[in-house]
Amino acid sequence: MEDAIVLYPAPGIGHMVSMIVLGKLIHRRYSHRFSVTILLAAGPFDTPATISYIDSISRNNPSISFHHFPYLSVDASSSTGSPVSVFLEFIRLSAVNVRHSLREISKAPTIRAFIIDYFCGSALHVARDLGIRTFHVFTSGAASVSAALFFPTFPTIHNQTQHVFVF
Numbered sequence: 001m002e003d004a005i006v007l008y009p010a011p012g013i014g015h016m017v018s019m020i021v022l023g024k025l026i027h028r029r030y031s032h033r034f035s036v037t038i039l040l041a042a043g044p045f046d047t048p049a050t051i052s053y054i055d056s057i058s059r060n061n062p063s064i065s066f067h068h069f070p071y072l073s074v075d076a077s078s079s080t081g082s083p084v085s086v087f088l089e090f091i092r093l094s095a096v097n098v099r100h101s102l103r104e105i106s107k108a109p110t111i112r113a114f115i116i117d118y119f120c121g122s123a124l125h126v127a128r129d130l131g132i133r134t135f136h137v138f139t140s141g142a143a144s145v146s147a148a149l150f151f152p153t154f155p156t157i158h159n160q161t162q163h164v165f166v167f
Contacts, residue, residue: 004109005030006132007038008098009139010091010117011045013053018139019117020057023064035109037065039101041094043072045087067105069097092122099126106130118148 005026009019023036040054058066074090105111114127118138127134138145 002033002035002109003112004105005034005036005113006105006111008116008120008123010119011041011043013050015117015139027063037067037105039067039098041069043090044074067101069094091120095122095126098123102130102132
């Protein structure tokens with residue numbers, strides 16, 4: 001029986017497309033060793049375009065399986081109300097579905113890798129508890145990675161310099 005690689009993109013078409021392309025590349029190279037399953041969280045971020053894209057990929061790539069979570073709604077009033085906090089709360093609440101899905105998938109094949117979107121860090125402890133090796137993927141370009149890594153250092157750099165940057 002072949003082993004499995006499970007991918008978990010953040011909600012949103014951009015994150016899903018990048019993760020699906022990664023899944024296709026893994027399958028093309030290692031189809032003899034690994035099955036590819038992509039976990040999809042269903043919720044308020046789903047759009048007709050996203051649903052149509054997933055349906056198209058499912059029809060044209062039957063070797064990649066999709067595991068759809070039950071619909072999950074997020075109470076926007078319970079967070080700070082910002083779209084980012086609602087987005088991250090949705091991902092955090094999906095951890096229960098991630099745990100259930102990983103347990104179900106691992107009943108037949110062994111999950112050799114769990115590849116999660118950069119924003120799905122709340123699933124990291126789930127995989128660790130289940131003993132599954134986990135990798136993060138940043139679905140944007142190198143400049144975005146650079147900015148994300150730079151932002152935490154900005155207050156330190158700003159406090160150490162007397163220069164004022166004017167644009």
